[in-house]
Amino acid sequence: MARNDVDLLDLSLDELLTTTRTVRKRLDLTRPVPRALITECLEIAVQAPNGSNQQRWNWHVVDEPDLRAEVAEVYRSGMSGHQADPNRATRDIDYSTEEQQRIASSVAYLRDHLHKVPALLIPTVGGRMDEADIFLQxxxxxSILPAVWNFMLALRARGLGSAWTTIHLHKEAEMAELLGIDAAKHTQVGLFPIAYTVGTEFGAGARQDLADLIRWNGAG
Structure with missing residues (x-):
């Protein structure tokens, strides 16, 4: 049993690691998520290793409906700007494939329903990387991504799910103003919906053949 008397799913470690998926359409929009449960998952998140153990992170959780709706509007504005940008990074993706059509439908669903998700998380990390070299980046x-992944694994183990979204970062300044984040000193990492999942059965994702991706002892 978890500390909040929540039954953990009966998953092996390998199952947890391989079935923690991006969840959008299967987020339960009707079931509240207790703050204590979110806190518990964040306690697991911050056990992740980070550079020099500086712990330069903050975790902005939004569960108040009116503010949640404002956050969702910033998110939608970021998506609209991204879709209208002819130079966007995803321009070389073939959206006509069945897989990409499925993903696009899922993304659109989250866009339209984000304000209904019980809680939203925006992690930040101290410092700015706008002109940083590759070492600093x-x-x-x-120093923050392992902690966020810890959080998503902790959610999955408790029957909840999330999706790692970054689209609102096109409107990072607007989100910072809305949530009182000092944008000159902190970088937003993404936006993560938090909800119980509709069902808890998830499978491993389709991936490329690993044999085509491994390079032993150099590029060869």
Missing amino acids: ASVWG
Whole structure:
């Protein structure tokens, strides 16, 4: 039993690691998520390793409906700007494939229902990387991403789910103003919906053949 008397799913470690999926359409929009449960998952998140153990992170949780709706509007504005940008990074993706159509439908669903998700999380990490060299960028991201993944694993183990979204970062300044984040000193990592999942059965995702991706002792 978890500390909040929540039954953990009966998953092996490998199952937990391979079935923690991006969840959008299967987020339960009707079931409240207790703050104590979110806190418990964040306690697991902050056990992740981070650079020099500086713990330069903050965790902005939004569960008040009116503010949640404002956050969702910033998110939608970021998506609209991204879709209208001819130079967006995803321009080389073939959206006509069945897989990409499925993902696009899922993304649109989350966009339209984000304000209904019980809680939203925006992690931040101290410092700015706008003009940082690759060493600093890797060091900073490497000090927050393991903690965020810990959080998503903790959610999954408790029958909840999330999705790692970054689209609102096109409107990072607007989100910072809305939530009182000092944008000159803190970098937003993403936005994570938090909800119980509709059902708890998830499978491993389709991936490329690993044999085509491994390089032993150099590029060869």
